Amino acid sequence: MKRTYLILALSFLCMKMHSQQVTLTPEQIKAITSEWKGERSADGRPHVSDKLLTRLKAIRLEEAWGVLRNKGYLNQFEGDWMVLHPDSAMTGRVVTAQYWPMRPDVDKLIKDKGKAEGRIGAPNSWPIDVLQKGDIYIADSYGKVVDGTLIGDNLGNAIYARSARGVIFYGAVRDIEGLGEIKGFNAWIKGYDPSFIQQMMLGGINVPIRIGRATVLPGDAVLAKKGGVVFIPAHLLEEVVLNSEFIALRDAFGHQRLREGKYTPGQIDTQWTDEIKKDFLKWLDANPAKLPMSRQELDQFMKDRTW
Template sequence: MNHTRIRWLITLSFILASFSFAGERQKDEWVSLFDGKTLNGWSVHSGSAKYRVEDGAIVGTTVKGSPNSFLCTDRQYGDFVLEFEVSLDPKLNSGVQIRSTIAEAEKIFVFTGRDGAPRQRKIPPDRVYGYQVEIATEKSGSSGSIYDEARRAFMLASTKSDPEAGKAFKDGQWNKFRIECKGDRIRTWINDVPCVDLRDGMTSRGVIGLQVHGIGRDAGPYQVRWRNIRIQADDEGVEPPVISCRTRTLQCTSGWTGPRMEDGRPYVPDDILQRMKKVSVTQAWSIVKGAGYPNCYENAAGWITMYPEEAIVGRVLTAQYMPSHPDYNRLIMRQGHNEGRIGSSNSWPIDMLKKGDVYVADCFGKVPDGTLIGDNLGNAIYANSGNGVIFDAGVRDLEGLEGIKGFNAWYRGADPSFLREVMLTAINVPIRVGKTLACPGDVVLAKREGIVFIPAHLAEQVVVKSEAIMLRDMFGHQRLREGKYTPGQIDGRWSPEIQNDFRGWLKKNMDKLPVPRDVIEGILNPKTRNW
């Protein structure tokens, strides 16, 4: 390799790295929660204490007779590091809520008390409840402890057993607090002195709230001041997007009562999938539409099929793509990597594929710069699923894809470009494919005539009814060729003579017909109508 090429590769690596850093905000970036001038991004709840801005600090002032009041962030935070400075009137108690909730309506909270006995507590509307990091006087020695405000209403972790931590807070000065929340672990520091280290997983995210403690009618007014409030938050105070979840899949497939796969999709038996390959698109469409699912069919117009004579049949795994939006895509990528997903987002659905699956994607019909896969990902798809794809999008490396034995594809066009200005938004959600709807867990039947998406709970019904129709047609065609009946007799309602002839034909040819024996026995059941 010559030196010019080496220098070019090094330069390219730096360019790619710069794109990566530009696309995702760094986790160690501090963000101010208070601009030093206004209370924008905050709102008061639970009580009527007064909050104002003075000399670059938030000043909370007690109001006689008011219960505990909280100035809460509009955003909710999960894992984060929070730092602030606080100055407290020596006659007042305060605190900072973390991962806390604002009750939208009255609720009864049931929990286990410290004695192991069941307890319950009523939480009124607009009440702030959850973890509270204590801010108290130097004499009390409880600053930095963690209390469960208005919920379990007892101390979860206390500084009382640590003399150094109990003395960390100083009256009459600004005190620096640091709070770290990661998973179920919450740690606190005051003036760089470690205070408590709590493991508690009751709440994983919520608002941050600055408390002004309630006082009696004859006391006060007292004040507490906060300044330099800043946070490092992995989620930027925005609830992470849901990439894939079982709940949505269950909502799409509520009619299914059989076994399910790990991701929640119905596990339609392999035997049904194999028999589905012999079902005609017209028969499947007729049965599914008749069952109340009119938007189940997409015709072949505007599609390219790699091998039109070969059916694609399998359990549908869906993926939804949209035009790229840098802010939302950053959240998607961050959440995906936090979930352990690897590489570019267009590879994530492929990693979820199981044998018998068909990867169905909506990429809004984009072909140039909309090529969801090339031959590398095509090989990965076939290795995982043993099946093909249906993409309302483009593909690239067409010759390489055609070289994958057993792989088939429906797509909008081929183009040598790479995937650009496109982002994955969700996996296993209902998606639009042309003019029809595909749901995760459907069974797809794609032949040269078109595509039918069959709800899982109808799959066996489609197969059995289609097999019955196929046998009826085989019998009718044979008898027409033999000249035994007229077209009018076969196309109309069968007479008792033809019915008995059909039954005899089934019995005679039972072991030769391309239908399972139990299906034929079901047709022979005198209670079953088959014509």
């Protein structure tokens, strides 16, 4: 009887392995991102708006991180990167890839599944094939640098052609000079090495991954700057942007009034009085060009906020 149970268990495991796909299905992606109620890509990922991604570029890392922390998302930031173009920010929608140290039997399984799904070329090119405009290729390659370079300038050109963005790798790249010549392309990486990828295998595409301190899901929004990267759950992006923009407006108003000597630091750094709130509203009316959102959005936001 025990032997029968063991055979049944092994058979079930083999069936599960045989049915494994290289990427999660749209239904599986919807299930792990169920908080998102908006538009989705054909592959099931949340499709946040280009407008919000553009506005996100102006947000400071600390402001985005602070909003997420207040919502209970404490593990969405990773720092200490080598950045190809440090003075350029990058925002976009996440496409994930998981890499593992090579194990031949599992590597064969993945390659066979990829072939059955019509994928071509080496597995480290497969995540590139699913990219769409506005996507950022995010890979966990477990920090491997020597023999762990996921792309060179050829694949870098392919990535930019498909996404008009760049990459964030918890790992390495090669041909860094060539990558630096791709106009508009940027990269956040943990290292550079002239070697090529060896003894690594693809574990999955658009699966949940870990990037250092952060947990990342397909369809997350990314804010990448020279200080680090914040991964924003899609359903929180609008809240992150509006809160951060409002904080920036408060700070601009407060800094101006402090320079003018109208208020003391103690008045600005604590709960504002009704007098300061009225002054802030007048300041907004006098400085409409400073508003990154519509005045209607701002008025609704302030109505729902306790300041």
